[in-house]
Amino acid sequence: MYYYLRREKLAGLLLHLSKEWSVLAPFRNSYGDVTLENLDSVAENGRAEEIASRLALGGRTDSAQLLSPPKEVFFPQSEILFQFSEKGNGEFAIEQPEGKDDPSGNKPKLLFGIKPCDYHALLMTGRFFLEDNTDFYYSTRANGSMVIIDSCIVPPEPEACFCSSAGTGPLMKRGDEYDIQLVEEGNGFIVDVASSRGEDFVSGLENFFKIADEKETARRLEEIRKEAVGNVELKVDFKGALEIMKESPEEGETGERLPAIYREIADRCIYCGACLYLCPTCTCFNVYDNSNFCSVLTLLEEGERAGERVRVWDGCVFSGYSREASGHNPRDDAYKRAERRYEHKLRYDPVVYGRSTCVGCGRCLTGCPVDIGMLKFIEEVTVGNEE
Amino acid sequence: MRNDYIPYPARIVSARDETYDTKTFRLKFTEPSVAEDFNFKQGQFLEVSLLGRGEAPISICSSPLEREYFELNIRSVGSLTGAICRLKEGDILYVRGPYGNSFPFKEVKGRDLVFIAGGIGLAPLRGLIQMVLKNKKDFGNVSILYGAKSPEDLCFRDELEQWSEVEGTSVYQTVDRASDGWNGRVGLVTELYEAAGIEEGAGEMSNTTAFLCGPPVMIRFAARKLKACGFKPGNIYVTLERYMKCGIGKCGHCNIGGVFVCVDGPVFSWEHVEGFTEDF
Ligand code: SF4
Ligand code: SF4
Ligand code: FES
Numbered sequence: 186m187y188y189y190l191r192r193e194k195l196a197g198l199l200l201h202l203s204k205e206w207s208v209l210a211p212f213r214n215s216y217g218d219v220t221l222e223n224l225d226s227v228a229e230n231g232r233a234e235e236i237a238s239r240l241a242l243g244g245r246t247d248s249a250q251l252l253s254p255p256k257e258v259f260f261p262q263s264e265i266l267f268q269f270s271e272k273g274n275g276e277f278a279i280e281q282p283e284g285k286d287d288p289s290g291n292k293p294k295l296l297f298g299i300k301p302c303d304y305h306a307l308l309m310t311g312r313f314f315l316e317d318n319t320d321f322y323y324s325t326r327a328n329g330s331m332v333i334i335d336s337c338i339v340p341p342e343p344e345a346c347f348c349s350s351a352g353t354g355p356l357m358k359r360g361d362e363y364d365i366q367l368v369e370e371g372n373g374f375i376v377d378v379a380s381s382r383g384e385d386f387v388s389g390l391e392n393f394f395k396i397a398d399e400k401e402t403a404r405r406l407e408e409i410r411k412e413a414v415g416n417v418e419l420k421v422d423f424k425g426a427l428e429i430m431k432e433s434p435e436e437g438e439t440g441e442r443l444p445a446i447y448r449e450i451a452d453r454c455i456y457c458g459a460c461l462y463l464c465p466t467c468t469c470f471n472v473y474d475n476s477n478f479c480s481v482l483t484l485l486e487e488g489e490r491a492g493e494r495v496r497v498w499d500g501c502v503f504s505g506y507s508r509e510a511s512g513h514n515p516r517d518d519a520y521k522r523a524e525r526r527y528e529h530k531l532r533y534d535p536v537v538y539g540r541s542t543c544v545g546c547g548r549c550l551t552g553c554p555v556d557i558g559m560l561k562f563i564e565e566v567t568v569g570n571e572e
Numbered sequence: 573m574r575n576d577y578i579p580y581p582a583r584i585v586s587a588r589d590e591t592y593d594t595k596t597f598r599l600k601f602t603e604p605s606v607a608e609d610f611n612f613k614q615g616q617f618l619e620v621s622l623l624g625r626g627e628a629p630i631s632i633c634s635s636p637l638e639r640e641y642f643e644l645n646i647r648s649v650g651s652l653t654g655a656i657c658r659l660k661e662g663d664i665l666y667v668r669g670p671y672g673n674s675f676p677f678k679e680v681k682g683r684d685l686v687f688i689a690g691g692i693g694l695a696p697l698r699g700l701i702q703m704v705l706k707n708k709k710d711f712g713n714v715s716i717l718y719g720a721k722s723p724e725d726l727c728f729r730d731e732l733e734q735w736s737e738v739e740g741t742s743v744y745q746t747v748d749r750a751s752d753g754w755n756g757r758v759g760l761v762t763e764l765y766e767a768a769g770i771e772e773g774a775g776e777m778s779n780t781t782a783f784l785c786g787p788p789v790m791i792r793f794a795a796r797k798l799k800a801c802g803f804k805p806g807n808i809y810v811t812l813e814r815y816m817k818c819g820i821g822k823c824g825h826c827n828i829g830g831v832f833v834c835v836d837g838p839v840f841s842w843e844h845v846e847g848f849t850e851d852f
Contacts, residue, residue, distance in 0.1 A: 321574070515788070525827075
């Protein structure tokens with residue numbers, strides 16, 4: 186069904202929801218950056234007015250991209266896998282964090298105002314971490330969570346967003362897998378409730394969500410969609426790139442074009458890792474132990490032998506990523522790492538998951554100090570393709 | 573919900589010096605319920621921790637038919653494996669797993685088998701060899717081709733001796749560099765092929781399956797030569813190594829092409845991986 190939510194009701198709605206949910210929404214800080222923040226931390230300093238003034242919602246009047254992707258809510262940059270302390274005869278007591286380190290506590294998370302590209306990315310990371318050997322930590326953090334999409338009528342980063350080419354935006358379509366999307370309209374939002382879970386969510390919130398005319402709203406949404414698609418001026422031949430990547434990288438036309446592109450990327454990249462940390466679908470991590478008895482540097486207190494096992498984001502562009510204990514490194518050559526970065530997203534994931542894991546958010550380009558990015562890569566591999 | 577990242581304590585029952593830098597540890601989980609539930613297949617590996625130092629993937633080198641213990645062959649190459657190799661009987665390691673797929677066993681009954689190993693590459697094959705030799709009547713001829721840098725680098729020496737005494741089983745050894753007292757062969761492991769009846773132009777080796785494990789360069793080289801000697805790529809199995817941080821297909825580190833070595837491997841048919849453009 187369709188509903189309408191007036192903008193002036195937003196802050197009240199979020200506060201109301203925060204009784205049951207850990208509400209995470211895009212807030213603008215004093216420097217202008219938009220990040221996903223927990224409502225509790227925002228509301229402490231000023232309640233409704235503060236919320237309303239800092240909230241960055243609305244795909245037309247306040248279309249803003251989250252600085253870092255929402256994956257960090259379920260897969261933080263750094264997290265403790267377990268802590269250990271010696272209990273005698275060489276054995277350690279192992280303690281799992283059991284969510285104690287989760288700022289949301291025990292409440293399920295409500296991600297309120299996620300862009301369609303980032304939402305698609307969450308579907309992908311969810312599938313990756315939860316299917317086949319469920320990742321305990323991701324699953325614990327994501328358990329019971331829900332996402333409310335804030336669709337884009339105007340692209341937040343017109344120079345970098347290419348969702349319409351990647352097939353992830355700028356609006357969700359009925360039939361896609363989602364619960365609720367908000368589409369800014371007038372002094373508020375059209376609320377498109379697409380699933381029974383979404384209906385359960387709005388029921389009991391009649392104070393905020395007013396039923397809207399089904400036919401008229403559907404018609405209006407179609408109009409907005411056309412406008413929104415037209416507003417995404419950046420178009421790349423995403424499908425064409427996927428076709429090219431299917432071919433053997435060492436033969437034919439692809440074999441002539443790709444090596445030169447990878448070589449240039451390998452030469453120019455400064456291996457900062459920004460593109461991977463900022464990518465909403467990059468999920469690689471490293472694991473290390475921090476202890477008070479054999480770490481070179483530790484912040485843990487001395488005393489009985491104790492420590493923690495930590496996992497942190499990692500990335501395939503780093504030279505140590507594939508280095509084995511023996512010193513052997515199959516990707517010693519930066520070329521191999523550049524190749525990996527693009528082949529993973531455009532060549533292998535489409536085979537394994539049925540679609541590319543690039544959602545067209547553009548962060549890898551905006552975040553790159555030397556202007557390398559998926560967008561540029563696709564443009565280069567498809568040079569000469571018909572529009 | 574099960575947490576795959578939590579390791580369990582296993583006590584070192586015995587630690588045997590295999591070479592100057594390699595040890596074989598016999599282990600048993602300290603908690604009876606964990607020991608009871610622990611089942612593995614030939615070719616699988618474990619994630620082994622020395623808490624505080626870190627964790628590394630190590631293949632199980634004993635036979636899955638042995639229920640009382642499991643064995644790990646560890647070479648001291650870095651700070652973690654170095655520290656593990658300093659452990660003694662009675663010490664504790666933390667272990668989780670088993671992970672990965674396994675070598676075919678039932679599927680290759682009735683066939684001739686060739687095992688080709690370089691250095692500590694014999695370890696991942698050892699459990700399978702033990703299983704096969706225990707059920708030798710179900711298999712054809714077995715050849716074990718083993719190469720190492722020097723005589724001092726050869727592992728499982730007593731066992732190689734025992735294996736060679738099993739009927740229908742031949743063991744061939746070679747080293748890159750001989751040292752005093754070595755009367756055996758000197759040369760690459762592929763130079764043992766001929767002795768084992770693997771020759772170019774000898775026709776199709778359709779009733780033989782090869783199992784291959786060793787350093788990355790050796791794998792490509794040895795597999796290509798097998799192909800040239802009449803082996804179908806589908807009858808060659810290799811076990812690959814990779815830097816691994818999780819063992820369950822999540823950390824990304826073990827990836828080659830479209831596969832994760834930890835879950836799609838470590839055992840691959842050569843047919844599957846020969847076209848990979850990346851180094852092993
Ligand atoms: S590859 Fe770049 S554009 Fe694609 S999803 Fe990742 S950060 Fe966004
Ligand atoms: S952001 Fe740019 S420079 Fe940094 S690792 Fe990625 S491609 Fe290289
Ligand atoms: S070891 Fe982590 S994905 Fe294979």
